[in-house]
Amino acid sequence: MNIALLCIGDELLKGSTINTNLAFLGSRLLEIGIYPELSLEIRDRKEDIRTALDYAFSRTDTVLVSGGLGPTADDLTKEGVAEWFGVPMIRRPEAEQAIRNYWKNRHSGCAPVHWIRQAEIPEGAEILPNGFGSAPGIHLERGGKSVFLLPGPPLELQPMFERSVLPRLKEHLDNPVQTALFRIVGVGESEIEDLLEPHLNPEISAAYCASPGMVKLFLTTRNRKELERCTDAVGSLFRENVLPPGITSLPQDVLRLLAERRLFLATAESCTGGLIAGQLTAVPGSSETFLGGVVSYANELKMRFLGVSQKTLETEGAVSRKCAQEMVEGIAAKTGADAAISVTGIAGPGGGSAEKPVGLVYIGVKLHARTTLLECHFQGGRTQIRERMATKALHLLRSMLMESAE
Amino acid sequence: MNIALLCIGDELLKGSTINTNLAFLGSRLLEIGIYPELSLEIRDRKEDIRTALDYAFSRTDTVLVSGGLGPTADDLTKEGVAEWFGVPMIRRPEAEQAIRNYWKNRHSGCAPVHWIRQAEIPEGAEILPNGFGSAPGIHLERGGKSVFLLPGPPLELQPMFERSVLPRLKEHLDNPVQTALFRIVGVGESEIEDLLEPHLNPEISAAYCASPGMVKLFLTTRNRKELERCTDAVGSLFRENVLPPGITSLPQDVLRLLAERRLFLATAESCTGGLIAGQLTAVPGSSETFLGGVVSYANELKMRFLGVSQKTLETEGAVSRKCAQEMVEGIAAKTGADAAISVTGIAGPGGGSAEKPVGLVYIGVKLHARTTLLECHFQGGRTQIRERMATKALHLLRSMLMESAE
Numbered sequence: 001m002n003i004a005l006l007c008i009g010d011e012l013l014k015g016s017t018i019n020t021n022l023a024f025l026g027s028r029l030l031e032i033g034i035y036p037e038l039s040l041e042i043r044d045r046k047e048d049i050r051t052a053l054d055y056a057f058s059r060t061d062t063v064l065v066s067g068g069l070g071p072t073a074d075d076l077t078k079e080g081v082a083e084w085f086g087v088p089m090i091r092r093p094e095a096e097q098a099i100r101n102y103w104k105n106r107h108s109g110c111a112p113v114h115w116i117r118q119a120e121i122p123e124g125a126e127i128l129p130n131g132f133g134s135a136p137g138i139h140l141e142r143g144g145k146s147v148f149l150l151p152g153p154p155l156e157l158q159p160m161f162e163r164s165v166l167p168r169l170k171e172h173l174d175n176p177v178q179t180a181l182f183r184i185v186g187v188g189e190s191e192i193e194d195l196l197e198p199h200l201n202p203e204i205s206a207a208y209c210a211s212p213g214m215v216k217l218f219l220t221t222r223n224r225k226e227l228e229r230c231t232d233a234v235g236s237l238f239r240e241n242v243l244p245p246g247i248t249s250l251p252q253d254v255l256r257l258l259a260e261r262r263l264f265l266a267t268a269e270s271c272t273g274g275l276i277a278g279q280l281t282a283v284p285g286s287s288e289t290f291l292g293g294v295v296s297y298a299n300e301l302k303m304r305f306l307g308v309s310q311k312t313l314e315t316e317g318a319v320s321r322k323c324a325q326e327m328v329e330g331i332a333a334k335t336g337a338d339a340a341i342s343v344t345g346i347a348g349p350g351g352g353s354a355e356k357p358v359g360l361v362y363i364g365v366k367l368h369a370r371t372t373l374l375e376c377h378f379q380g381g382r383t384q385i386r387e388r389m390a391t392k393a394l395h396l397l398r399s400m401l402m403e404s405a406e
Numbered sequence: 407m408n409i410a411l412l413c414i415g416d417e418l419l420k421g422s423t424i425n426t427n428l429a430f431l432g433s434r435l436l437e438i439g440i441y442p443e444l445s446l447e448i449r450d451r452k453e454d455i456r457t458a459l460d461y462a463f464s465r466t467d468t469v470l471v472s473g474g475l476g477p478t479a480d481d482l483t484k485e486g487v488a489e490w491f492g493v494p495m496i497r498r499p500e501a502e503q504a505i506r507n508y509w510k511n512r513h514s515g516c517a518p519v520h521w522i523r524q525a526e527i528p529e530g531a532e533i534l535p536n537g538f539g540s541a542p543g544i545h546l547e548r549g550g551k552s553v554f555l556l557p558g559p560p561l562e563l564q565p566m567f568e569r570s571v572l573p574r575l576k577e578h579l580d581n582p583v584q585t586a587l588f589r590i591v592g593v594g595e596s597e598i599e600d601l602l603e604p605h606l607n608p609e610i611s612a613a614y615c616a617s618p619g620m621v622k623l624f625l626t627t628r629n630r631k632e633l634e635r636c637t638d639a640v641g642s643l644f645r646e647n648v649l650p651p652g653i654t655s656l657p658q659d660v661l662r663l664l665a666e667r668r669l670f671l672a673t674a675e676s677c678t679g680g681l682i683a684g685q686l687t688a689v690p691g692s693s694e695t696f697l698g699g700v701v702s703y704a705n706e707l708k709m710r711f712l713g714v715s716q717k718t719l720e721t722e723g724a725v726s727r728k729c730a731q732e733m734v735e736g737i738a739a740k741t742g743a744d745a746a747i748s749v750t751g752i753a754g755p756g757g758g759s760a761e762k763p764v765g766l767v768y769i770g771v772k773l774h775a776r777t778t779l780l781e782c783h784f785q786g787g788r789t790q791i792r793e794r795m796a797t798k799a800l801h802l803l804r805s806m807l808m809e810s811a812e
Contacts, residue, residue, distance in 0.1 A: 011615070013428075013445060014624075015429040015430065017429075017615075022418070022421070024421065037454075039447040039448075058457070209423075267701070271687075273687025274682070277680030277683075281681075292707040294711070295673070295687070295698040298697040300697070300742070383688065386687075
């Protein structure tokens with residue numbers, strides 16, 4: 001089975017919507033060992049849908065289409081696909097009923113005509129129920145060519161893909177692929193690649209996906225023994241770096257480690273300006289473990305809220321090891337937290353000097369009575385530098401938590 | 407001129423990298439009145455590059471290619487394009503010199519052979535200098551078909567596009583299109599559409615791009631008079647909502663309005679957990695205006711850092727109008743800020759009740775002596791709800807700043 005992705009919608013080409021469906025579908029497919037051959041973004045025009053299907057089916061036998069299933073005039077996906085397959089559109093009573101019910105639960109009066117139009121489906125197609133929107137999904141298979149039509153909004157596409165598409169794709173995998181996914185923190189992609197390489201062979205392959213603070217490693221094979229062997233190798237190579245199952249990010253893992261030890265965390269951020277607190281509180285349930293913190297951008301706030309001494313600010317400056325230490329000890333003392341993080345540095349583009357260049361940062365992490373201080377230099381633009389600072393600080397706390405368990 | 411985009415790289419199809427180049431190129435092209443016909447993501451294989459160019463050039467005359475220009479073995483873009491055009495690769499001394507210089511400034515010793523390979527360019531091509539990386543860009547034009555090859559990393563692609571591609575595309579626009587871009591805050595996309603519709607006609611068209619907290623409106627026409635007329639209409643319809651030129655986000659505009667009035671800002675965030683501070687400090691130079699703030703996730707921090715009274719927490723609860731008021735007045739008093747924001751609510755998915763459901767939030771904004779309190783209800787997942795809360799709070803402060811100027 002070879003798969004192409006076809007994303008339909010003017011908004012993708014005018015830059016107003018980033019195509020996150022491509023990233024979602026790509027990574028989910030990779031997890032079952034399927035690597036999409038190509039992806040296309042096209043405009044809401046029937047002519048474009050036809051030529052795109054020509055091209056996609058010249059390279060593949062299965063196309064996942066997203067977008068253009070809604071009730072408005074520019075939603076032409078179903079008609080375009082039906083024409084390409086040479087089948088008529090027919091109204092399906094069960095789809096019509098589902099749409100009327102969907103409308104009734106959210107609006108008053110009867111569903112308008114253009115809404116009911118969503119119940120028109122290419123003849124011979126299977127309906128994929130939409131639990132989160134009005135437009136039904138569609139699966140059509142003819143002459144060895146298979147197409148899945150999915151709604152564009154990720155909140156509708158993702159559950160429909162999991163429930164109705166993934167199981168059907170798996171049925172078609174001749175010799176079911178065995179895969180394993182590892183989320184690795186604190187090691188770079190190329191280092192993982194170098195260390196893992198001796199353990200691979202033509203029977204088992206590895207793919208890497210790097211995102212800020214984490215590398216996803218996928219192992220793919222048709223041989224269960226190989227998968228077990230390689231999983232053991234990953235476990236011993238990266239014992240401290242692999243996140244446990246169900247944990248999908250570094251901040252989530254830090255919160256898990258803290259919660260296991262019944263510890264409370266607080267933060268004192270200068271140059272990251274709330275980024276670390278924002279990442280921690282993005283995790284549901286973080287309020288059980290994260291007390292909060294201070295964004296001490298101005299020096300007066302460092303003194304007032306954290307007890308940083310005026311002398312330190314005058315003699316060493318706000319971007320200094322001493323200031324990071326006073327910040328982390330201050331926030332721990334003021335909040336009673338067991339663990340604390342402080343960050344003070346220069347994110348740029350302005351504010352740097354020869355002595356203290358853009359990218360310089362001091363990180364403090366306090367765990368119980370022990371305080372660790374780190375000086376780092378990061379490259380990149382303001383956004384990247386701030387992200388790397390935040391990641392480094394969370395990594396340091398994670399390492400100290402892991403050590404403290406031993 | 408018709409344009410297609412072709413993005414090359416395995417990482418785009420396996421979901422590890424979101425294709426932000428597509429969104430960048432799409433929105434920049436739209437600003438000069440060009441609407442890409444289609445976009446493609448393909449893998450790093452010469453065969454794929456060839457069939458993708460067949461398809462793209464069957465629909466368009468200009469293709470912007472990104473990715474696969476680097477020094478490693480899977481960088482095959484130049485070879486694939488040269489083969490498609492039927493021209494040989496030749497080593498260009500000026501490109502080789504630039505690469506050797508790039509290496510020398512960053513590493514010791516001589517540049518390795520595979521790096522120098524980047525100086526091999528399709529015959530007859532023009533070199534586009536890369537100010538931020540080693541791989542040169544390329545422009546090749548033959549038989550009415552034009553291709554631009556750009557490096558994949560956005561930090562290299564974006565400046566090269568602005569400096570070397572955009573001016574060349576503009577030369578080819580037969581009847582130059584006139585465009586205007588407006589960034590509108592505090593009004594939804596459909597409301598803008600409804601209000602603007604009577605002012606449009608076949609000579610002038612509007613395109614909308616909505617992102618959290620802002621809608622970008624593009625006007626496109628070949629008639630300068632029409633553009634002036636419509637620009638005036640936008641100005642009078644959305645006088646308070648259009649951001650001034652050069653201001654690209656709501657947090658940046660809030661900081662601008664504060665700086666103009668020489669006011670200082672502080673924040674007290676509960677459920678948004680640092681998101682507002684993070685958005686403000688993402689703006690370069692924010693340290694001139696933003697003092698910092700407190701992320702008071704736990705009630706003890708609300709009391710200790712902000713002076714929220716125990717009585718309020720016991721009788722009204724942390725998610726209450728009274729708590730929002732004490733938070734905003736507390737942070738202003740403790741920091742001496744002229745303006746302050748507070749947010750306390752339930753971001754979900756847990757923590758809601760019949761009386762105080764997920765999505766409920768109280769926002770406080772203090773400007774000088776005046777405090778405004780707002781109760782809002784937001785829908786969506788945790789991430790969306792937190793983003794909407796942050797946007798609403800910044801909007802409220804912006805409105806109060808605009809009013810105070812009158």
